[in-house]
Amino acid sequence: MSLHMVAKHLRQLPPHLFEIEHCSALKTNDIGSLTTFLLLLSAEVFGTFINCGLIGSELTAQSKDVTEKLYFIEWYNFSVKNRRMFFTFQTAITQPYEMKAGGVTPMNMETFSDIIKSSYSFFNILQTVE
Template sequence: MLIIEIQSVQFFLLLVYFSCMMCQVAIYCWYGQLLMEKSDAVTSACYKIDWHRASVKNQKMLITIMERVKKPVVMRAFGFFELNLATLMKILKSSYSYFAVLQRLYTTNNFN
């Protein structure tokens, strides 16, 4: 089993690597969440303007826009995973769960 001392340079490098990877995933998820929120706001923005005073052509255009944005815009990773804050939390929880299992296995094997 691979054991790395906390005071070692290799541990520091792995910590920096892990932090950079988590920041990269967090940035993608943050902007994916922002994109979803902004796409949801388009419908309410179309409704809040004085659409009833607009020409019939513009009213029809607003209806078309509102119909098209009913389904929110979503960023996906590899076409499978939605990139949003809920996904980020799942990634963090799963990472910690895997770490806890590995740590538990290590302590069980070393102290028995």
């Protein structure tokens, strides 16, 4: 399917569906601006998905996995020095690690979903202001 066909199909969407016909790249017949718009949009969404969704969720899952595996270690066979280190480490990782943005917001799939929802809401608000 060519980009002209994609642009034609996007223009035929009902106005209330995505409010996408208000985008300036879709108002013109310039295939270059449409291509640039779609590539930049895809890159931003993909980058946010990788950084926020996949990496953050995987890090938390791996952290939980380490905690569970430590529970089944036969620590009683360790030397006294290693037991102390083991218990210190086990105490330190009782809570699963979460990667946080700015030290406040956890970076996971829920946050990614919230970012996409908020972005869409802001986009619609800006379109109604025009």
